[in-house]
Amino acid sequence: MADPSSYRPAPGQIPDSPGVYRFRDEHRRVIYVGKAKSLRQRLANYFQDLAGLHPRTATMVTTAASVEWTVVSTEVEALQLEYSWIKEYDPRFNVKYRDDKSYPSLAVTMNEEYPRVQVMRGPKKKGVRYFGPYGHAWAIRETVDLMLRVFPVRTCSAGVFKRSAQIGRPCLLGYIGKCSAPCVGRVTPEEHRELAEDFCDFMAGRTGAYLSRLEKQMHDAAEEMEYEKAARLRDDIGALRRAMEKNALVFTDATDADLIAVAEDELEAAVQIFHVRGGRVRGQRGWVTDKVEAVDTAGLVEHALQQLYGEESGEAVPKEVLVPALPEDAPALGEWLAGRRGSNVSLRIPQRGDKKALMETVHRNAQQSLALHKTKRASDLTTRSRALEEISEALGLDGAPLRIECFDISHLQGDDVVASMVVFEDGLARKSEYRRFQIKSFEGQDDVRSMHEVVSRRFRRYLQEKLKTGEWSPEDGDEGENPGENPLAEDDGRPRRFAYPPQLVVVDGGQPQVAAAKRALDELGIDDVAVCGLAKRLEEVWLPGEDDPVVLPRTSEGLYLLQRVRDEAHRFAIQYQRNKRGKRLKAGPLDEVPGLGESRRQALVKHFGSVKKLRQATIDQICEVPGIGRKTAETVAAALARSVPAGPAVNTATGEIIEDETPPPRVGAPPGGSRGTSSERGTEQ
Template identity: 75%
Template sequence: MADPSTYRPAPGEVPDTPGVYRFRDEHRRVIYVGKAKSLRRRLASYFQDVAALHPRTAGMVTTAASVEWTVVSTEVEALQLEYAWIKEYDPRFNVKYRDDKSYPSLAVTMNEEFPRVRVMRGPKRRGVRYFGPYAHAWAIRETVDLLLRTFPVRTCSDGVFKRARQVGRPCLLGYIEKCAAPCTGRVTPGEHRELAEQFCDFMAGRTGTHLRRLEGEMAAAAEAMEYERAARLRDDIAALRRAMEKSAVVLDDATDADLLAVAADELEAAVQIFHVRGGRVRGQRGWISDRVEDVSVAGLVEHALQQLYGEESGAGEETGGGGGVPREVLVPELPDSAEALGAWLAARRGSRVELRVPRRGDKKELLATVTRNAEHALAVHKTKRASDLTTRSRALEEITEALGLDSAPLRIECFDISHLQGEDVVGSMVVFEDGLARKGEYRRFRIRGFEGQDDVRAMHEVVSRRFRRYLREMENTDEWSADGARDPGSPDAPSDPGPPGGAPVPDGGDEPPLAGTARDEEGRPRRFAYPPQLVVVDGGPAQVAAARRAMDELGIDDVAVCGLAKRLEEVWLPDEEDPVVLPRTSEGLYLLQRVRDEAHRFAIRYQRTRRSAAVRRGPLDDIPGLGETRRTALLRHFGSLKRLRAADVDQLCEVPGIGRRTAETIVAALAAGPGPAPAVNTATGEIIEE
């Protein structure tokens, strides 16, 4: 008997979306399939106290050894996928009907004189058209109720039908026109059989013909001013459209296809495949792999197809009998070698295989569902890898060993520089403690005083500012008053220090405000004053040397420094000619990559925020007579504000729409320079407003 807590999903791992879940035993056999409007709430109900569960549920969760789930778009998709997998796996713990029969199907008894629509279970009979099976009889009855308005086929039992024929009066359905009442001779047996055949055609997916016919009849009735009949036909069409709301998980009965989707970031990629056979999802599989450098999504698709169909069977055990190469392979992007890949697939199948990207319809919707599952699988994988304590401990141990540190770097700070062609240079600092991001301690730096693509100098500036602040806080010099406010006499202090710690710098998005107070209410230093055990810089030997030099100039020799170069993911140490190369599967390298990518993201976000603010309110906005069209023409002609400032009157006159008087006004306004000096955050030295 297994303990459900051993395989319980971690908090936040299960999505709060519709989906289908499967419990498996220790032999990987599916023992229960269920659906839920919210996977998170439904699965949480299974992992409570076993004594409080229903005896059958308790037996299921103690027999199971793992649980997995598939995300879908709507409850209807979850319902259809649940049908397919219950029929496929026949799980032992799923609900069994009391009559011990199979799942109900919608049946049309075409073997009778007056065909009847009914819910049937048990073995199939000759001459009866079946649709389904379904998990619930009520779902069938709701669909039939909508269709009877347009296809009034009889649904009554043989006893009711015989009694109506004897008395010459139809039942209630005949009076409300949901039955053609063949029992009283309103329609002939041939006409009633034609209605039944139309009903079967509609259920089989051939819906366009009937809708076009009804729309034509409605238009003709409206033209003949038979408005009541036109309104009824309109309502019939609406009823058919409601009945046509079919799941993207179920396609046309003749569809045999594999749908492949990829979700990737800079480091890893998740691949998900749905195997559709006979119009229904018969299996699902997926895997996670490292993303090779400079491989696009199309390249990932090509590698996934090679791995998928390069195996002997072409599909794994999860396909549920849907193995081999199907007639269609649907992908999000076509590989560059799509023609050769299609020929290879055709050779393995023995007939033509269509490799394409679905553009519309149910197949496109189903591929979107597969994509959502791939994205969810990647998110779950990254969450597991980042949140697992054992994994994080192993990552820190590997970093300690690779860099030759005395102890594990429990606090890691990473710095990155971002600019736009040498302008608006900014820096970022992100903090990871115990392998987890601490967003509340991120810092942003605006680097003033120089422009140009000099990342080395900018890195030296940012690291120096960070550790100068650290030294001032730890030494508690006269630059700080008792309440933590900066001494106005300090070199970096603005003329008006403002409130203690300065105002937080807004980030305009999902990042937390940047706290700048040096000490809390009890006088203890904030976490910004804590020294890191490891400083990581985004770059190679030059950036590492700049960071090391900045700390040496401040007398800090107890903080390790390394750099991570993006091209080959090499780890560089100060004064070392050769890099440290960690295996791509190393958890230590994965942690360093996450830290570096987070610093890069944070720096780019700050730089783009500043750039957007500059575009919204630039030095050209206040020049009289210069509208949006002329400003755009100026910037397009000169390429940047820096070149525009350097232009003279004659050069400005070359821009279409700019006369000499306007050019002189522009030169005078730009020569006047900016307004008053910007406010500075006293805690971090960052610009608050321009």
């Protein structure tokens, strides 16, 4: 590990001008490439105290052994040079997009004498018109099959075309009318090229004029009693409309835009792009990237733009590029895109209307792509086994933690404090074992005390379950006194709720939460359960009594599993806390009646139809409800008499308005906003 001060340039040596810099390791391999408006200011950020750097940046500067730079005249030149060097050197600490070159596009080879329509993958070629990319090759073939009825452009390979020309007989497509057969001279090269240009115009979105022309020809043919021609034109129009229906209509105008959305976590990010041409979604593509360097959403957008348009032909760059966040060098990027397109390009964030709505759709696709990537990764048995082994080695456990329990605390500014416990066995979620807790021993916001309480309650129940079978004790083993009898089972054979201990307890938090969980176990005399914490900000693993965290490698499957366990506990806690808060906000006057449970509240509301009618009922009438005695009826009547209706009657069982007595009050977030604490914020799945 190198000391950055050993290769730090001397003061005044770095120029204060735009440029591109490269960090090299001891073997002279380029490990990072970056650009800057001011090389002096940017490089100075790398040579500060390591404690102030992001962990990934600190790893990079300690891996490097030298730094060098190249001065350019403008930011656009710096952007172009950075992109070319990243492609050339493939630095290990730059963001790498695992771009799937398998995404197919519909291509028309306008650079050939007889243009050909085909499915193409990989790098774009000069002189070829591309449409897409599409999600599947079969989607392209279905579209082409419909279009060839109207635009019988050549689709055969060079070998088939040459052979048909030699024998003077077209292929099958020529006989069935789905190829104009230029190979045997049915059309001239000029006529065939005109067909290909019409095909491209239609695919590019200029559909209205062409359909109008065909409809006019159809009506003219019908008036001249050329009914066969009119029927053929009618079928052509129908085929074109079906081809158009395969692309979703987005905008009423002929909008040309690419929409880019990003879904990310601490370790990975998913990028999704929708290509809109002529107001319709013509294609979609996406990829997943490892966040090797410390990069935010704006930085991911910048890298995505370079990846998307770095090797594209100018015609592939649209008039508008809509993004979730503007990169730091947005003007330079806009100028770079304009240079590749040959005209101005609008790079902006959509604020309202249809484009913002479509951007939300693209973002949902990115979230689903990231979730699918994580699911596929978690479902692999070999990967799960490796993850458990890595956790065992990193935490110094005696064996792989086959059962992991994770705890998280959630509250809203100290109110409705709840906790969640999720269980993973063999690296997979065991949702039937999930548990949730209400924290009632104190008031206010104190995650540490809450964590101590919930861990104590969970393992106190574990000890109680172990002793609930009479004479059985932990020293007697799992069989109990009577062989074949499972002491961890209920009378009906089902396992007790807290009977099985985990090998590892994970808490959402850092040193304070870990210390609280460990203290709870020590107080109960449990010393065979390991404890660790996962701090969300830097994804550091904390162990009890340690001053420094355990930093697992970014590509570690063990870190990924711990992160997934923590995120699931976070989701489960938030869901419970929000449900609890929602019930509190919807509480009606019946909720304040002591001793009146949920079932009898539902029975009362169902019998009378509304709280308003229940309030008007006599005690004898209330006693007619099954399960309601006279004493309970008197209590209900007294509670309703004290309550003053302040809004619509509410079905406390469903939360629905039963009868609108007065204009409903605004029900929203409680005073102070709904942002909540760090333990509540996050994405709810």
